[in-house]
Amino acid sequence: GESVGLHLPTLSVQEGDNSIINCAYSNSASDYFIWYKQESGKGPQFIIDIRSNMDKRQGQRVTVLLNKTVKHLSLQIAATQPGDSAVYFCAEKGKGGSYIPTFGRGTSLIVHP
Amino acid sequence: SAVISQKPSRDICQRGTSLTIQCQVDSQVTMMFWYRQQPGQSLTLIATANQGSEATYESGFVIDKFPISRPNLTFSTLTVSNMSPEDSSIYLCSVEVAGRGYEQYFGPGTRLTVT
Numbered sequence: 001g002e003s004v005g006l007h008l009p010t011l012s013v014q015e016g017d018n019s020i021i022n023c024a025y026s027n028s029a030s031d032y033f034i035w036y037k038q039e040s041g042k043g044p045q046f047i048i049d050i051r052s053n054m055d056k057r058q059g060q061r062v063t064v065l066l067n068k069t070v071k072h073l074s075l076q077i078a079a080t081q082p083g084d085s086a087v088y089f090c091a092e093k094g095k096g097g098s099y100i101p102t103f104g105r106g107t108s109l110i111v112h113p
Numbered sequence: 114s115a116v117i118s119q120k121p122s123r124d125i126c127q128r129g130t131s132l133t134i135q136c137q138v139d140s141q142v143t144m145m146f147w148y149r150q151q152p153g154q155s156l157t158l159i160a161t162a163n164q165g166s167e168a169t170y171e172s173g174f175v176i177d178k179f180p181i182s183r184p185n186l187t188f189s190t191l192t193v194s195n196m197s198p199e200d201s202s203i204y205l206c207s208v209e210v211a212g213r214g215y216e217q218y219f220g221p222g223t224r225l226t227v228t
Binding site: 034 | 117154155157217218
């Protein structure tokens with residue numbers, strides 16, 4: 001079936017570096033994409049979202065880029081901090097009334113001080 | 114945002130027993146969901162908890178194994194019945210808040226270990 005997947009299961013960066021977490025999706029009908037952050041022992045936390053009619057959206061220190069041509073989604077974290085260490089999930093919601101997100105595999109981001 | 118609490122936060126249970134997990138939200142919400150997350154894995158939707166009617170289950174999940182109640186707009190329970198070690202997982206309650214677009218909020222999860 002359709003799926004959402006991530007290229008890298010683990011990403012290690014130095015504090016202060018910029019981080020880029022990638023996600024590939026296969027459902028071309030998806031019209032809404034979300035990034036979640038899950039810290040150890042906690043539930044996923046909404047970070048940022050983007051609709052399919054946009055290519056880029058910026059938040060505080062985070063930017064999401066959407067490339068519909070290659071069905072690729074990325075999350076960029078600027079000046080990564082130790083508190084950013086977590087597992088990051090991308091998720092998509094499709095058209096046709098599917099309001100329930102499909103979650104990708106997850107990428108573990110490790111920030112070294 | 115919505116504040117979601119779950120009880121218990123964790124439990125260790127014997128094979129063949131059942132555990133009921135509670136989810137409480139600090140505001141009325143239309144949509145409530147139950148997810149399962151196995152260690153190191155992504156989230157899998159179990160069912161949508163419908164207020165006043167039977168839950169809607171995803172493929173691979175059945176009511177006899179995972180009965181769900183939702184008596185009002187702020188509370189739901191998930192029961193894991195006749196447990197086996199394969200049911201060891203984190204169970205997460207989630208809500209979608211009306212007026213907040215598609216934003217979905219998650220509870221802290223219940224870590225279940227079945228021995």
